[in-house]
Amino acid sequence: EVFSSYENVRNINKIEDHLVQLLSDYISEDRERLDTLERFHQYVIKSKNYTDPGESYIKYPTNQFNVIHRFVADWKNLEAWTSSRNEAIASAFNTYRQYFPDQNDVDGAITAIHRLQDIYKIRASHFSRGDPISSVEGSEVRGQPFNEKALLLFIKDAYKKEEWLRCAGWGQQAFQQLQTGKEYDPPTSSLWFDISDHFAYCLYKAGDLQHAVEVTAEMLVHYPKHKRLIGNMKHFNDLVKKGEVKLDPSKSKRSVISEPLINLGEVQDEDVEITFIPKLYPGADKVVLTEKQIYEDVQDKDNKNWGLRIQKYKKLCKEEPSLTPKIKRQVERLTCYYKQDTPRSYLKPIKVEVAWPSPRILLFHDLITDEEADALISIAQPRLDRATVHNKKTGMLENAHYRVSKTAWLDNDLPEDKEGIVRRVNRRMEDATELSHDYAELQQINNYGMGGQYEPHYDMATLHDMKVQKRKQSAEGNRIATLLVYLREPEAGGATIFTDSGVRLLSRKNAAAFWYNLLPNGDPDLITRHAGCPVLAGTKWVMNKWFHANDQVFTRPCDLEELRREKDSKLYNGQYTI
Numbered sequence: 111e112v113f114s115s116y117e118n119v120r121n122i123n124k125i126e127d128h129l130v131q132l133l134s135d136y137i138s139e140d141r142e143r144l145d146t147l148e149r150f151h152q153y154v155i156k157s158k159n160y161t162d163p164g165e166s167y168i169k170y171p172t173n174q175f176n177v178i179h180r181f182v183a184d185w186k187n188l189e190a191w192t193s194s195r196n197e198a199i200a201s202a203f204n205t206y207r208q209y210f211p212d213q214n215d216v217d218g219a220i221t222a223i224h225r226l227q228d229i230y231k232i233r234a235s236h237f238s239r240g241d242p243i244s245s246v247e248g249s250e251v252r253g254q255p256f257n258e259k260a261l262l263l264f265i266k267d268a269y270k271k272e273e274w275l276r277c278a279g280w281g282q283q284a285f286q287q288l289q290t291g292k293e294y295d296p297p298t299s300s301l302w303f304d305i306s307d308h309f310a311y312c313l314y315k316a317g318d319l320q321h322a323v324e325v326t327a328e329m330l331v332h333y334p335k336h337k338r339l340i341g342n343m344k345h346f347n348d349l350v351k352k353g354e355v356k357l358d359p360s361k362s363k364r365s366v367i368s369e370p371l372i373n374l375g376e377v378q379d380e381d382v383e384i385t386f387i388p389k390l391y392p393g394a395d396k397v398v399l400t401e402k403q404i405y406e407d408v409q410d411k412d413n414k415n416w417g418l419r420i421q422k423y424k425k426l427c428k429e430e431p432s433l434t435p436k437i438k439r440q441v442e443r444l445t446c447y448y449k450q451d452t453p454r455s456y457l458k459p460i461k462v463e464v465a466w467p468s469p470r471i472l473l474f475h476d477l478i479t480d481e482e483a484d485a486l487i488s489i490a491q492p493r494l495d496r497a498t499v500h501n502k503k504t505g506m507l508e509n510a511h512y513r514v515s516k517t518a519w520l521d522n523d524l525p526e527d528k529e530g531i532v533r534r535v536n537r538r539m540e541d542a543t544e545l546s547h548d549y550a551e552l553q554q555i556n557n558y559g560m561g562g563q564y565e566p567h568y569d570m571a572t573l574h575d576m577k578v579q580k581r582k583q584s585a586e587g588n589r590i591a592t593l594l595v596y597l598r599e600p601e602a603g604g605a606t607i608f609t610d611s612g613v614r615l616l617s618r619k620n621a622a623a624f625w626y627n628l629l630p631n632g633d634p635d636l637i638t639r640h641a642g643c644p645v646l647a648g649t650k651w652v653m654n655k656w657f658h659a660n661d662q663v664f665t666r667p668c669d670l671e672e673l674r675r676e677k678d679s680k681l682y683n684g685q686y687t688i
């Protein structure tokens with residue numbers, strides 16, 4: 111018993127004091143933990159703008175990045191904090207963990223956003239503010255602002271790849287946000303230092319010494335004894351003194367430098383002889399780096415022709431091609447007609463538009479219905495795998511940066527395809543093209559996400575491919591024709607373009623583009639080189655149907671005259687024109 115002894119009571123009284131202390135530690139730790147959780151909770155709710163649940167949030171590319179990044183950076187930590195205290199959360203984490211993105215996904219998303227910058231000429235500031243992207247229908251997709259932590263990841267990625275101008279572009283945005291942002295990170299924070307440090311270095315490497323000096327000087331105000339910064343400043347001065355570089359005060363970007371004014375006299379280090387005090391002009395803050403500079407910097411480092419092709423790709427993806435008068439006249443003569451010459455198409459005519467003269471490209475409008483498109487997408491969804499390409503050297507299939515999409519091949523008679531939609535759509539494609547389906551490949555469904563693309567390529571094997579791979583012509587023959595069905599169109603970007611003839615087709619839901627990859631004599635038609643442009647907002651779904659050369663003699667008889675492209679089939683003769 112305790113009560114009968116004063117000493118005993120004194121003892122438990124002390125114990126209680128200790129317990130109270132532990133409890134109050136526990137409460138304040140927990141409160142801190144809950145405060146952090148609450149801040150994160152509010153941040154996610156606010157940025158996802160829960161008034162409009164569903165998919166609209168992830169139509170904007172940097173919002174997609176933010177979701178992916180939150181899983182890698184935040185949710186993982188939150189699991190450790192919450193799951194031991196809450197069964198529902200713990201079991202949700204267990205169920206969902208298999209779907210969580212990882213660092214590879216973050217890196218892939220950064221690369222995709224950099225690709226979108228290059229092709230659609232979008233500045234870091236545009237993405238970072240979540241400025242609107244105009245959609246094909248004229249509506250707008252808006253994003254959420256980026257915080258400085260996310261910006262630093264983009265800076266570091268460009269830095270690692272030695273893309274100095276790009277790095278400086280993101281750096282400029284981050285530096286500006288540091289000065290003006292709501293979530294104020296003072297110069298004493300490691301984030302401030304890290305951003306400024308990368309920014310200054312990238313500016314220097316990008317050849318913008320004026321600005322590099324200004325940022326370094328600003329850093330020296332806050333870190334006057336920092337050895338490396340002092341060394342950098344000295345190096346900059348040496349360059350100027352030797353006349354290797356000139357400072358250009360007219361390029362000054364004064365507005366991004368916070369008060370107080372730079373005073374290099376504050377640097378206290380006997381070794382350093384600072385002779386230069388940058389002149390800062392508050393008005394000259396428009397643009398330090400021209401867009402042209404940014405995009406030249408990140409051009410393809412491959413061979414020259416490939417570089418040229420990529421240039422065409424980028425140009426065509428971004429804007430409507432300008433036509434020569436000759437092509438313009440040809441395009442104006444193109445027709446539309448109803449095709450009604452098979453029993454099935456007699457009942458349901460197929461709308462054909464001749465979209466381009468050479469290579470002849472046809473568009474079959476409303477080839478499939480909304481329900482069919484949705485059904486094919488939902489059958490494909492669980493089967494999607496990262497698209498692979500043939501490595502011409504090794505003959506192996508592998509992932510590649512130039513083909514970024516997910517792919518599924520659809521058989522006839524899949525158990526979930528109760529209505530036989532795959533088979534029905536195959537028949538419709540046969541009716542439209544009049545090509546024999548016997549040697550055709552399965553339907554290949556492709557889904558492109560943010561920045562998803564397929565750079566210029568041929569669908570058929572070229573003679574060069576066959577030589578390199580010592581490949582014999584297969585029994586089914588080369589891919590004679592492509593039918594590309596648009597199952598779902600993206601909000602912005604994602605055109606199909608033909609680099610060598612300057613054609614640009616915007617995805618049009620339920621329509622299909624058709625062209626021959628082979629000339630009538632069976633040789634590859636090298637003018638058919640084409641590409642799928644990066645998806646800028648939303649997502650794009652297409653289906654490829656590749657017909658093979660074997661068994662097509664009735665629709666497309668061989669012709670030794672290899673250039674008679676336009677005369678080579680009933681379809682192309684336009685004999686159905688009404």
Ligand SMILES: O=C(O)CCC(=O)C(=O)O
Binds near residue numbers: 556607
């Ligand atoms: O997505 C596109 O527009 C083109 C796709 C393509 O060319 C292909 O998958 O072979």
Ligand SMILES: [Fe+2]
Binds near residue numbers: 567568569640
């Ligand atoms: Fe293709």
